[in-house]
Amino acid sequence: MIDRFFVERLIYSFLIFFIFLIFKNFFTKIFIKLIKKLAYKYDFRIVSLMVDSLEKPLKNFFIYTGIYCATYMLPFSTDISTFIYKIFRTCVIITITQCLLNIVTAYEIVLNSNVINNRNKPVLKTLFPIIYKFTKVLIIILAVVIIAAEFDLKQLNSILAGIGIGGAAIALASQDLIKNFFGGFVVLADKSFNVGDFINVDSNEGTVEELGIRSTKIRTLNQEIVFVPNSKFTDSPVINYSKREARRVSFIVGVTYDTSSESIKNIIQKIKSVIDLNPMVKENSSLVKFDNFGQNSLEILIQYVIKTADYNIYMDVKDKLNFNVMELFEEEGISFTLQRVSVYMNENK
Numbered sequence: 001m002i003d004r005f006f007v008e009r010l011i012y013s014f015l016i017f018f019i020f021l022i023f024k025n026f027f028t029k030i031f032i033k034l035i036k037k038l039a040y041k042y043d044f045r046i047v048s049l050m051v052d053s054l055e056k057p058l059k060n061f062f063i064y065t066g067i068y069c070a071t072y073m074l075p076f077s078t079d080i081s082t083f084i085y086k087i088f089r090t091c092v093i094i095t096i097t098q099c100l101l102n103i104v105t106a107y108e109i110v111l112n113s114n115v116i117n118n119r120n121k122p123v124l125k126t127l128f129p130i131i132y133k134f135t136k137v138l139i140i141i142l143a144v145v146i147i148a149a150e151f152d153l154k155q156l157n158s159i160l161a162g163i164g165i166g167g168a169a170i171a172l173a174s175q176d177l178i179k180n181f182f183g184g185f186v187v188l189a190d191k192s193f194n195v196g197d198f199i200n201v202d203s204n205e206g207t208v209e210e211l212g213i214r215s216t217k218i219r220t221l222n223q224e225i226v227f228v229p230n231s232k233f234t235d236s237p238v239i240n241y242s243k244r245e246a247r248r249v250s251f252i253v254g255v256t257y258d259t260s261s262e263s264i265k266n267i268i269q270k271i272k273s274v275i276d277l278n279p280m281v282k283e284n285s286s287l288v289k290f291d292n293f294g295q296n297s298l299e300i301l302i303q304y305v306i307k308t309a310d311y312n313i314y315m316d317v318k319d320k321l322n323f324n325v326m327e328l329f330e331e332e333g334i335s336f337t338l339q340r341v342s343v344y345m346n347e348n349k
Contacts, residue, residue, distance in 0.1 A: 009074055012073045016069050020070075023062075028055055031058060032058070050103055053106035061095040094143070094147075101136060104132060108132055196208065198240075199218070201218075201232055204218055204220070214230065215227040216233070246309070249302075253299070254298065254336060255329075256336075259335075268289070268290065271288045278321060280306055280307055280313070281307070282305040
């Protein structure tokens with residue numbers, strides 16, 4: 001005959017689990033809404049953007065709690081109840097671990113999006129990939145250690161000692177990896193570049209997309225991905241084009257030898273005036289001079305500095321000034337020279 005007391009406990013157990021199962025979504029939404037409200041109140045916008053990542057772990061937590069409360073109602077022995085309690089604590093640790101991992105992942109997504117604008121964002125995007133990987137590994141290791149301690153695994157010390165010895169052996173066999181690893185930290189310490197900067201290192205030129213533990217990902221102008229070992233940044237000079245505040249323009253215009261000196265003087269003066277009047281040209285940076293008697297032309301040197309590091313703006317200003325120079329030559333009736341070869345025929349037989 002079935003024990004009535006046990007049946008009653010079993011029914012209560014199912015009811016408790018069913019209540020937790022029904023209300024898990026309700027309580028999760030209330031908790032998330034409360035955190036968002038506090039985040040908006042104290043102007044923690046990033047927290048409000050990341051809190052949605054906690055939804056799934058919180059739902060799992062309510063399910064774990066419901067199962068534990070349901071089993072608590074059943075008349076188990078002390079040893080079984082203690083074991084169930086340890087399982088529940090382990091589930092809580094797993095939930096906290098999932099929440100922390102989700103928060104780190106959510107922060108990376110928010111950081112890579114255009115939702116937040118921060119003057120330190122390039123530095124964060126450079127630094128965070130390394131911190132992100134280390135943080136995830138650290139969270140997982142701590143969770144494993146705490147769970148092992150929860151079940152009083154005496155073998156934990158020997159396991160950790162074995163990991164330490166194995167780690168030392170791997171370190172000796174991976175000197176290049178360690179060199180690249182510390183090379184990444186040298187880049188971060190020197191602030192040589194950030195993600196999004198256009199750099200040149202060891203003949204590799206392109207935009208930095210990611211600074212990793214072993215290598216840095218650079219996308220070239222041909223849209224190719226180049227993985228440069230971090231050790232290169234300690235052994236080779238790094239040119240960071242994005243750090244400059246201006247770009248220099250320098251070129252030579254050749255005119256035909258039948259151009260008069262007066263016409264050259266006038267065109268030089270007009271070119272300089274047009275360049276100086278452009279608001280994007282740095283003050284006192286323009287230089288327009290009759291430079292040389294070339295093999296096929298009279299050469300006029302034109303130099304100036306554009307007040308921008310942005311390549312597109314630089315090309316727009318340069319394009320406009322080039323057309324201005326062409327128009328001045330057309331107005332003065334001065335012809336550009338062409339590369340040509342003169343052939344002299346001997347009339348003697």
